[in-house]
Amino acid sequence: xxxxxxxxxxxxxxxxxxxxxxxxxxxxxxxxxxxxxxxxxxxxxxxxxxxxxxxxxxxxxxxxxxxxxxxxxxxxxxxxxxxxxxxxxxxxxxxxxxxxxxxxxxxxxxxxxxxxxxxxxxxxxxxxxxxxxxxxxxxxxxx
Numbered sequence: 676x677x678x679x680x681x682x683x684x685x686x687x688x689x690x691x692x693x694x695x696x697x698x699x700x701x702x703x704x705x706x707x708x709x710x711x712x713x714x715x716x717x718x719x720x721x722x723x724x725x726x727x728x729x730x731x732x733x734x735x736x737x738x739x740x741x742x743x744x745x746x747x748x749x750x751x752x753x754x755x756x757x758x759x760x761x762x763x764x765x766x767x768x769x770x771x772x773x774x775x776x777x778x779x780x781x782x783x784x785x786x787x788x789x790x791x792x793x794x795x796x797x798x799x800x801x802x803x804x805x806x807x808x809x810x811x812x813x814x815x816x817x818x
Contacts, residue, residue: 724784727792727816736761736773740797743773743810744818747782747789756805757782759793774809781815790818 736743745761762771775782775793785791793815799808 724817727818729792731792731818733790733818734761734763740773740795740810742792742794744792745772745790747785747787747791748772749787750805754787758805759791759810769807774805774807775812775815776809777812777815779812782812785815785817792816792818 731742731744734745743759743761745759748758748760750756750758757775757777758772759775760772761767764771775795776798777783793810793812795810795813797808798811
């Protein structure tokens with residue numbers, strides 16, 4: 676009788692289904708891993724970045740801008756300008772962010788969105804290449 680044979684087919688069905696499910700999971704995992712290796716990814720922080728030992732707020736600045744605390748922002752698309760966003764409140768100078776001029780290129784070591792404290796000198800005589808007054812960096816440290 677064929678009834679026994681149809682039972683064998685029924686028993687074989689779960690194996691291909693399990694193989695297909697495993698293959699789908701493997702493909703999804705591979706796609707997620709590939710998506711995380713974007714060429715636009717910022718460098719991860721290195722353990723050698725200096726960390727501030729001062730008592731600074733997460734966001735803010737000195738009245739004379741000798742220090743600024745906030746988040747590192749890079750302009751799009753190529754990131755040629757680097758800023759520190761020090762406030763989101765209305766009425767703050769330069770919209771709450773200041774361009775950084777860094778002759779030693781230390782700022783490049785810090786990833787985008789990193790919280791930092793920057794000390795330096797405000798140069799408001801002429802706009803920087805980023806189109807506004809800038810802070811000439813003396814030191815930059817993670818916060």
